[in-house]
Amino acid sequence: MNSEMQGLxxxxxxxxxxxxxxxxxxxATRMGFGLTDVTRIVTAASELARNIFHYAGTGxxxxxxxxxxxxxxxxxxxxxHGPGIASIQQVMQEGYSTSGGLGMGLPGTKRLMDEMDIxxxxxxxxxxxxxxxxxx
Amino acid sequence: xxxVQIAVMKVRxxxxxxxPADPDDLTVTSLQDQxxxxxxxxxxxxxxxxISAVESLDSFFARTVVETARMVGxxxxxxxxxxxxxxxxxxxxxLGFTLGxxxxxxxxxxxxxxxxxxxxxxxxx
Numbered sequence: 001m002n003s004e005m006q007g008l009x010x011x012x013x014x015x016x017x018x019x020x021x022x023x024x025x026x027x028a029t030r031m032g033f034g035l036t037d038v039t040r041i042v043t044a045a046s047e048l049a050r051n052i053f054h055y056a057g058t059g060x061x062x063x064x065x066x067x068x069x070x071x072x073x074x075x076x077x078x079x080x081h082g083p084g085i086a087s088i089q090q091v092m093q094e095g096y097s098t099s100g101g102l103g104m105g106l107p108g109t110k111r112l113m114d115e116m117d118i119x120x121x122x123x124x125x126x127x128x129x130x131x132x133x134x135x136x
Numbered sequence: 137x138x139x140v141q142i143a144v145m146k147v148r149x150x151x152x153x154x155x156p157a158d159p160d161d162l163t164v165t166s167l168q169d170q171x172x173x174x175x176x177x178x179x180x181x182x183x184x185x186x187i188s189a190v191e192s193l194d195s196f197f198a199r200t201v202v203e204t205a206r207m208v209g210x211x212x213x214x215x216x217x218x219x220x221x222x223x224x225x226x227x228x229x230x231l232g233f234t235l236g237x238x239x240x241x242x243x244x245x246x247x248x249x250x251x252x253x254x255x256x257x258x259x260x261x
Binding site: 014015017018021022025035036038039040042043046047050094105107108109111112 | 158160161162191192193194195196221222223224226227230231232233
């Protein structure tokens with residue numbers, strides 16, 4: 001069991017989506033999240049890792065355990081140097097998709113987590129940060 | 137790299153497939169191939185897809201399940217999805233996907249009942 005407060009998983013090929021899920025599942029379980037929240041976090045991580053693989057090819061997931069006085073949180077940052085997102089407002093619309101998917105990617109992922117932030121520049125890359133909290 | 141084999145079992149004229157807990161994309165994709173080939177090979181008229189071991193169902197996996205059910209339908213079969221965990225059902229709903237016309241059942245027993253019911257000819261109930 002990993003007892004570090006932060007770490008990373010590189011996403012180079014499709015099999016690393018499974019590595020991301022496994023890492024996040026272990027972390028969230030160890031932090032004391034309930035089963036439904038663990039499933040939410042793992043599913044959100046899977047969607048974001050797949051976005052990296054699909055749109056940017058490669059990238060990395062950084063994870064941090066946020067320890068505050070009354071609550072504990074898991075922060076996941078998915079970073080890539082892919083094509084970037086031209087309009088964040090557009091990708092956050094329900095039903096929007098460029099890849100012929102179900103178009104539920106980012107808005108759906110946001111619903112599973114407590115916080116989501118997207119930073120992106122066309123031609124530079126994208127960083128999606130998500131957080132989930134639980135009371136101590 | 138995981139090397140998970142999906143076993144497609146034939147029970148009478150029904151195919152029974154159990155998904156592993158955390159399948160990678162290749163495993164999910166090979167599910168579709170194997171099921172469709174087995175449908176033809178065994179002249180099956182239904183598919184029971186059991187996901188009781190599955191711990192998380194993301195949009196790719198869900199889309200493949202819906203697609204597979206649609207393809208099985210084109211081949212004249214019916215698909216029943218069984219064993220979804222409560223936490224997976226909650227997450228899937230919040231993520232925003234629906235399973236379209238895929239029939240679901242709590243367990244394999246009930247799925248076989250549903251498929252047996254469809255075998256009866258209309259009017260011969």
